[in-house]
Amino acid sequence: MDASSYCAGSGTGGDRSRPEPAADPGPDASPRAECVLCREPTEYPESVKGITLCPVCEWQEAQRTACSG
Numbered sequence: 819m820d821a822s823s824y825c826a827g828s829g830t831g832g833d834r835s836r837p838e839p840a841a842d843p844g845p846d847a848s849p850r851a852e853c854v855l856c857r858e859p860t861e862y863p864e865s866v867k868g869i870t871l872c873p874v875c876e877w878q879e880a881q882r883t884a885c886s887g
């Protein structure tokens with residue numbers, strides 16, 4: 819096996835090129851709301867009203883709520 823011949827195989831016609839998802843403006847294109855606790859970007863868009871929590875703080879809040887009472 820020769821590594822250099824493997825990398826230089828542009829003319830073999832048998833290599834698969836992975837398509838780059840650059841043309842698709844995914845959910846990351848929209849600005850995210852900040853977490854009200856740690857100011858980390860949340861999974862929610864900026865247009866969401868009210869308190870937005872990042873996954874970490876959201877989980878902690880859920881734990882706190884579950885333990886209360």
Ligand SMILES: [Zn+2]
Nearest residue numbers: 853856872875
């Ligand atoms: Zn947070």
